């Protein structure tokens with residue numbers, strides 16, 4: 001799609017750094033190819049121009065020029081989303097925010113960061129002060145704080161601290177509107193929900209203020225179990241054990257470890273696996289609990305080794321969290337391209353029963369992988385099962401069958417926010433969109449309702 005105003009916009013913004021045209025394709029992609037359906041829908045959707053501003057003044061000029069020349073703008077952080085959130089489906093400008101990467105300020109319990117700050121670098125900066133982000137996605141290395149806010153949900157740390165949408169998880173978000181005369185708007189506490197998980201359609205996030213957790217001496221461990229159900233029962237018990245400080249409880253079907261390169265050697269064939277990050281002084285409490293469910297610790301790093309894996313420079317040593325959440329999917333797909341995945345959660349106290357049903361009913365089509373969280377005062381299981389993909393019709397039928405068994409699906413095979421089930425945040429987002437993006441120029445095409453920019 002070309003826009004009549006594009007040439008004038010380019011001339012007006014000629015002094016702002018931009019990506020070489022050879023990078024247009026790379027800067028227009030994310031990990032949507034996890035889904036064969038999204039791959040066929042989104043391959044070839046490219047930006048016309050990628051701008052990489054360095055100052056607030058340049059950002060304001062870009063927002064104003066897009067509004068005046070009626071050119072769409074899709075904001076981009078690390079480009080690690082996996083539903084095509086950052087793909088400019090209607091072309092126009094991609095706005096790369098990665099030059100805005102400063103810690104604005106940090107104090108006990110709170111930090112404020114520029115939008116393009118990468119999560120690993122935020123934690124690196126906070127560590128010496130004894131604080132850390134409460135939770136981060138497994139893409140911590142590349143993902144930005146604003147990309148997480150606008151496109152992510154939870155991750156490593158969610159077994160203690162819940163998800164972004166939960167009360168208190170975000171303190172404030174500052175956005176810039178896309179209007180002829182752009183305005184900075186500060187949204188605090190509940191108002192932040194107006195922008196949360198909105199796929200960059202409700203204003204350009206400029207800064208984010210987050211609550212922090214005290215740093216713990218975390219260690220990476222692997223625990224093996226005779227089967228998936230005993231590993232899952234352990235996961236549930238550990239998530240419920242408030243006395244044990246933990247950062248990650250990731251449970252894997254016995255078919256997963258052989259696909260996880262370096263990890264495979266630590267898990268005997270045919271055993272299910274738990275990847276656990278626990279505070280080092282509480283390792284023994286965790287191991288004893290694992291023993292109650294037939295678990296054996298097969299691998300354990302020291303605190304220094306765990307920190308080195310995350311923050312060090314040796315690419316050979318991988319933090320264990322890079323085998324969890326959607327990194328499990330990524331690694332399995334590298335071994336077997338026939339896999340795709342689903343996102344399923346479960347009604348309270350029904351989780352283990354439904355998981356057993358899924359395991360029994362789909363012994364070949366599903367390979368189960370669970371991530372334990374703690375939300376709203378209870379254990380919360382979200383699972384990212386690997387699926388042996390056949391075709392779109394079968395995938396749709398499988399989702400309906402899982403819902404009939406009691407699972408709740410959030411469909412990762414759509415790039416439309418309003419087609420994705422429980423991914424959408426319950427907040428007055430449409431009202432705020434009218435304020436932040438009155439011309440419907442931000443990331444158009446990501447909602448069934450409302451948005452098409454007229455060329």
Ligand code: FAD
Nearest residue numbers: 077078079080081137138144147148151152153200205325
């Ligand atoms: P991008 O992909 O660049 O953008 C995501 C969305 O945010 C887009 O819609 C974009 O337009 C918008 N956006 C970006 N910056 C701004 C801004 N400044 N203002 C307004 N909108 C903006 N997600 C999780 O929640 N938990 C996980 O554990 C997790 N694991 C993953 C593992 C793998 C292997 C992959 C591929 C993805 C995973 N994800 C996970 C999804 C994704 O990595 C995260 O949500 C991540 O936080 C996205 O950050 P990003 O900077 O890469 O965002």
